[in-house]
Amino acid sequence: MKKIVDKKPIIKLKSVCKYYRMGTNIVKAVDNASLEIKEGEFVAIMGPSGSGKSTMMNLIGSLDVPTRGKIFLDGQDISTLSESDLAQIRGKKIGFIFQSFNLINNLTAKENVMVPMMFQGHAPAERDFRATHLMNLVDLKDRMNHSPNELSGGQQQRVAIARSLANSPEVILADEPTGNLDTKTGATVMDFLKDLNEKGKTIIMVTHDPDLAKNHAEVVFWLKDGKIEKVTRKKNGWGEVGKDRLKKLKRYK
Amino acid sequence: MITDFFSLALKNLKHRGIRSWLTLLGIFIGVTAVVSLISLGNGLQLAVASQLGVSSSELITIQAGGLSGYGPPGSNVVDPLTQDDVDAIEKLSSVENAVRRNIDSGKIEFNDNLNFRYVGSLPNNKEDRDLIYTSLNIEILFGRLIKEGDSGKVVLGYNFYDKPEEWGGKSLTPGKTISINDNNFQIIGITDKVGSIIMDNVVVMNENDMEDIFGFGEEADIIIAEPKNKDKIQKTKEDIEKLLRDIRDVREGEEDFEVSTPEASLSTVNSILGGVQIFIAIVAFISVFIGALGIVNTMTTSVLERKKEIGLMKSIGAKNSHIFLQFFVESSLLGLVGGIAGALFGTLVGILGTIGINSFMGTELLPDINFLLISLTLLGSFIIGGISGIVPAMKAAKQNPVEALRG
Numbered sequence: 241m242k243k244i245v246d247k248k249p250i251i252k253l254k255s256v257c258k259y260y261r262m263g264t265n266i267v268k269a270v271d272n273a274s275l276e277i278k279e280g281e282f283v284a285i286m287g288p289s290g291s292g293k294s295t296m297m298n299l300i301g302s303l304d305v306p307t308r309g310k311i312f313l314d315g316q317d318i319s320t321l322s323e324s325d326l327a328q329i330r331g332k333k334i335g336f337i338f339q340s341f342n343l344i345n346n347l348t349a350k351e352n353v354m355v356p357m358m359f360q361g362h363a364p365a366e367r368d369f370r371a372t373h374l375m376n377l378v379d380l381k382d383r384m385n386h387s388p389n390e391l392s393g394g395q396q397q398r399v400a401i402a403r404s405l406a407n408s409p410e411v412i413l414a415d416e417p418t419g420n421l422d423t424k425t426g427a428t429v430m431d432f433l434k435d436l437n438e439k440g441k442t443i444i445m446v447t448h449d450p451d452l453a454k455n456h457a458e459v460v461f462w463l464k465d466g467k468i469e470k471v472t473r474k475k476n477g478w479g480e481v482g483k484d485r486l487k488k489l490k491r492y493k
Numbered sequence: 494m495i496t497d498f499f500s501l502a503l504k505n506l507k508h509r510g511i512r513s514w515l516t517l518l519g520i521f522i523g524v525t526a527v528v529s530l531i532s533l534g535n536g537l538q539l540a541v542a543s544q545l546g547v548s549s550s551e552l553i554t555i556q557a558g559g560l561s562g563y564g565p566p567g568s569n570v571v572d573p574l575t576q577d578d579v580d581a582i583e584k585l586s587s588v589e590n591a592v593r594r595n596i597d598s599g600k601i602e603f604n605d606n607l608n609f610r611y612v613g614s615l616p617n618n619k620e621d622r623d624l625i626y627t628s629l630n631i632e633i634l635f636g637r638l639i640k641e642g643d644s645g646k647v648v649l650g651y652n653f654y655d656k657p658e659e660w661g662g663k664s665l666t667p668g669k670t671i672s673i674n675d676n677n678f679q680i681i682g683i684t685d686k687v688g689s690i691i692m693d694n695v696v697v698m699n700e701n702d703m704e705d706i707f708g709f710g711e712e713a714d715i716i717i718a719e720p721k722n723k724d725k726i727q728k729t730k731e732d733i734e735k736l737l738r739d740i741r742d743v744r745e746g747e748e749d750f751e752v753s754t755p756e757a758s759l760s761t762v763n764s765i766l767g768g769v770q771i772f773i774a775i776v777a778f779i780s781v782f783i784g785a786l787g788i789v790n791t792m793t794t795s796v797l798e799r800k801k802e803i804g805l806m807k808s809i810g811a812k813n814s815h816i817f818l819q820f821f822v823e824s825s826l827l828g829l830v831g832g833i834a835g836a837l838f839g840t841l842v843g844i845l846g847t848i849g850i851n852s853f854m855g856t857e858l859l860p861d862i863n864f865l866l867i868s869l870t871l872l873g874s875f876i877i878g879g880i881s882g883i884v885p886a887m888k889a890a891k892q893n894p895v896e897a898l899r900g
Contacts, residue, residue: 298895301808303807303894303895303898304895323813324812324813324814327807327810327812327813328812330808331809331811336809338898342801342805344802345508346505346508347501347504351504355806355809356810358494358497359806359809359811359815360810361494406809
């Protein structure tokens, strides 16, 4: 059962700015944004294209460092870390899911899931075991030795979900996870994300689709011109849907 | 950890297109050249030596006019050597013995088949004859060698016996009769295989018989001289050269004759081979250099093509050093693949070349497959691949993750 109380902040942005120089102009992709995401929350970062949500995702995912301001991931200030330290931190604490899946076609589905563990120095046998377990979790155990391009879009995104879980990160960062999928497979993928959230994972989803944001996220940050315009919260929890998912959850135990 | 990058690189290499493999042509050619040259080594030396008629004995060979282009030695010579020259050479204090030889091309008939073969003379004197046998490296296989007073008798080279297809399917063996320039001769012996296309096809007979058929008079095609002291063969050679210059009234450097020692001939062989080796080494070096540039090229392209993959790798926790290693290892393996292909092909060329030399020269050489050298070549191509990959791999490692992810 999902814990509602004692939630500690897992991500905190304090007056974060990210400026780019475009010729003589300075583009303020993220302009003085502050936000806090608590452990176990399902958060959406919402905004039209050009609103700065991609930059925001890169900053939260520690792929990029802010021009100004501070970013705390699990209490640690990551805005001043070296490239190598950043790589280690995102490998360990953040699981990425991309719109275009970004699987490596030269590797099998399972090997794709094993790669993040390799960068953390886990032993091959351990990687293999955990990858098999994760492929089972996303219902793709029978397809795990296939190349990604032999899988459907929905299956590929599920492999990507399994990969994002490889190092048991605290945060899953999903960038338009259903953007390349039809409605039905998109819904399946969202189901998996909801399940993960039920298990206690913090999910941060970046999307331009207001319905997707409102239907799934507890907290929605609305971005416009690099600024957080408003924050909305779902008040009444998940209701009946939650019970359905509880049944599914038994599989994972 | 490093083994992971090897297996990752292997998986990536498996999916590489023909374009990547073509860039390995340079390394492939370079390694093929080196490996085939080495495995052919002694075969090549023997082939060149035999072409120049180098024998292993420590005797001096004198010919007029130097090496003639075609035909038996001594033919097409304006001012031939004579019996007087033989006698003069023999009187030199540093010469133990000098023997005259005549060689000509004879019309040989047997079993209604006609072939042209070299016919060589043997002196009547036993001591002189033994000198010739030594100089020609002749040993008997069947029957016996020519003795004093053997008139109307011949000894044949190994191929007369070994190649019946040249004589209407019949082997020439002792006891049979052949016709040489329309004179009948009895075969009394077959010599053992020498491994030289000339010596295995030669007919030898008593010099009186030879004179009767070919009529040389005083001319000598070749003079074989034995030095008194084998350690001073060079000095003996110089004595003979000086004597012949005086007799023939030519100045030093303008000789119309050639005095050759096995050492000198061997050094000729080695200098020819050395030239070939230097040439092949240069070709190999250039090929490998071009091959290295090819790898730089294909790896740079690969970094650009796989920009998105690099971004992804970084987003799932790859440090710059991981990305560097991945491309560096892949590049090294690329070089190694070129090396392996070259080593295999080079060995094949060495083996086939040796088989070719063996069947052409009648020798039984083995290809010189040097595993240490092959390992070193492979290590070299691995290292060259790695060096070629350094700059592209650094480029890959330095990619900004955000930009790289955009592809």
